[in-house]
Amino acid sequence: MDLANILIxxxxxxQYGLLLFLLAAGLTLIFGIMGVVNLAHGSFYMLGAYLAxxxxxxxxxxxxxxxxxxxxxxxxxxxxxxxxxxxxxxxxHLDQVLLTFGLIYLFEELRSMLWGDDVHxxxxxxxxxxxxxxxxTLSYPAYRLFMLVVCxxxxxxxxxxxxxxxxxxxxxxxxxxxxxxxxxxVNIVRLHSLVFAMGVALATLGGMLIAxxxxxxxxxxxxxxxxxxxxxxxxxxxxxxxxxxxxxxxGLVDTFGKVLLPQxxxxxxxxxxxxxxxxxxxxxxxQ
Amino acid sequence: xxxxxxxxxxxxxxxxALLSIGLMALLAFPFAGQDFYTQMVTRMMIxxxxxxxxxxxxxxxxxxxLGHAAxxxxxxxxxxxxxxxxxxxxxxxxxxxxxxxxxxxALVIGCLVVRTHGIYFIMVTMAFSQMVYFLFFxxxxxxxxxxxxxxxxxxxxxxxxxxKQVLYYFTLVCLVLVYVFLRRLLVSPFGRTLNGIRLNEHxxxxxxxxxxxxxxxxxxxxxxxxxxxxxxxxxxxxxVNPELMxxxxxxxxxxxxxxxGMGNVAGALVGAFGFELFMHVFKxxxxxGGFDLGKHWQLWMGLLIVLVVVIxxxxxxxxxRPGSRAK
Numbered sequence: 001m002d003l004a005n006i007l008i009x010x011x012x013x014x015q016y017g018l019l020l021f022l023l024a025a026g027l028t029l030i031f032g033i034m035g036v037v038n039l040a041h042g043s044f045y046m047l048g049a050y051l052a053x054x055x056x057x058x059x060x061x062x063x064x065x066x067x068x069x070x071x072x073x074x075x076x077x078x079x080x081x082x083x084x085x086x087x088x089x090x091x092x093h094l095d096q097v098l099l100t101f102g103l104i105y106l107f108e109e110l111r112s113m114l115w116g117d118d119v120h121x122x123x124x125x126x127x128x129x130x131x132x133x134x135x136x137t138l139s140y141p142a143y144r145l146f147m148l149v150v151c152x153x154x155x156x157x158x159x160x161x162x163x164x165x166x167x168x169x170x171x172x173x174x175x176x177x178x179x180x181x182x183x184x185x186v187n188i189v190r191l192h193s194l195v196f197a198m199g200v201a202l203a204t205l206g207g208m209l210i211a212x213x214x215x216x217x218x219x220x221x222x223x224x225x226x227x228x229x230x231x232x233x234x235x236x237x238x239x240x241x242x243x244x245x246x247x248x249x250x251g252l253v254d255t256f257g258k259v260l261l262p263q264x265x266x267x268x269x270x271x272x273x274x275x276x277x278x279x280x281x282x283x284x285x286x287q
Numbered sequence: 288x289x290x291x292x293x294x295x296x297x298x299x300x301x302x303x304a305l306l307s308i309g310l311m312a313l314l315a316f317p318f319a320g321q322d323f324y325t326q327m328v329t330r331m332m333i334x335x336x337x338x339x340x341x342x343x344x345x346x347x348x349x350x351x352x353l354g355h356a357a358x359x360x361x362x363x364x365x366x367x368x369x370x371x372x373x374x375x376x377x378x379x380x381x382x383x384x385x386x387x388x389x390x391x392x393a394l395v396i397g398c399l400v401v402r403t404h405g406i407y408f409i410m411v412t413m414a415f416s417q418m419v420y421f422l423f424f425x426x427x428x429x430x431x432x433x434x435x436x437x438x439x440x441x442x443x444x445x446x447x448x449x450x451k452q453v454l455y456y457f458t459l460v461c462l463v464l465v466y467v468f469l470r471r472l473l474v475s476p477f478g479r480t481l482n483g484i485r486l487n488e489h490x491x492x493x494x495x496x497x498x499x500x501x502x503x504x505x506x507x508x509x510x511x512x513x514x515x516x517x518x519x520x521x522x523x524x525x526x527v528n529p530e531l532m533x534x535x536x537x538x539x540x541x542x543x544x545x546x547x548g549m550g551n552v553a554g555a556l557v558g559a560f561g562f563e564l565f566m567h568v569f570k571x572x573x574x575x576g577g578f579d580l581g582k583h584w585q586l587w588m589g590l591l592i593v594l595v596v597v598i599x600x601x602x603x604x605x606x607x608r609p610g611s612r613a614k
Contacts, residue, residue, distance in 0.1 A: 106589035
């Protein structure tokens, strides 16, 4: 592998890692603060991709689609939390696994009713439809770079929000000890709604951004969901910083694994997870 | 929840009656039904074995495994590897080997996973089953994503599984044996210790029980029984693919156990039949005003699952039990 190739793979792995982070950040917070195992989180990612598909088809503008799509998804997330998830915060993990698995069925079927079972594609916005030439044969698409920048900005924003603001302090307090935070006067009910909606927004955003790169297809949430759980567990449940580091790690292992050891690449990530858990049973950055 | 009631060590009359009628119906069924239905019921019985094997972990020991399908699928692959292209493998040899294979892998994985607790256990079991899934999915030598065919079904001792009726009764015998075995296990000292671990692991340890080896034994045993189910599944369908070990199959098992009600084996059995029946009913729903209800069976299935969790967390058996209330 020459230098240009390594560079490309490195960019790809960081981009993949950051995408995973967008999903895993919400998942780890929902996990850490509300104690909910949400298998349906991947469905929000799929929802994002499908929203990007139909909204860009209507308006021909991805940026507008992203804004409107985020608003729609935040509303859906907020409603779901109020109507359903709220009642499951104190139920067993088993009940949560089951509920959210039932939701996967529901969402997939609704998707099939609304959009059908075909594979769709979303056009890369015209402004970003060019690539950077690295060598005579290798080039890197601008949209991927754009995504890298957007995801980094989102990750940075999230980090600032969590580490620097008062709201972030409440979120961290909630993840550390929900009951204690409540006793200290944090409105935990509102915090829950907020965190859930934020998690949904991040997941749909991820789905909308990836839509022009990957195709939009049924069950696209499942595989990515499992990856996100790996990220959350490696990073330590409830830790956003852990999720970021774990996501980048998983991105690296997966991308380079696919190049160097194609036959065992998909396994490697799970080997990584098993190793981490054997050495640190509660993940790298358990709060 | 005190223990004897929770596990229904003595099943309520209504359940006993239901099970006896069910057994008689199963014994008589092939004489009445067509081949198609015989195969459908065979499938249900296989899933019931799978579901009961998970109940040993989930309901009795309190270990929620999201990777139980790995052992189910592995045993199926063992049969596929042992089946010659033009004749049937001997089930007298391949069945024990498949069960042994599944048990061995469960033992190795179990050594690593039963140390973890709660949500981490769920995640680690999932991770290991994904590992196994991708090992088969990505390697052409192991069949790759398409899987492998079993051209001729197993045969031995005059019992040829190519014959649908033979396979049916073979599966029924296995089902009854597994059920009786697990029900006996439930009231044995071993089963009571597992139950103690579920209720309070620290206290059980304090009483002098080595909870690690108990959990490991349960995990291995559950893997072996899942292997039996997987072997029968492969023998019936005639092919294996990685999906048998996948995430959805593992979740399917959990749902069957929950639907019936966990911890008493009978619930897992009823749940498996219930789940499949619901699925077939939903698939056969008619068209109403241009809207094909049956085509969207997953919607009804999803709603059913959500409803069960919300309304009847103790499953169908919980509804049958007099005086039981949801937590």
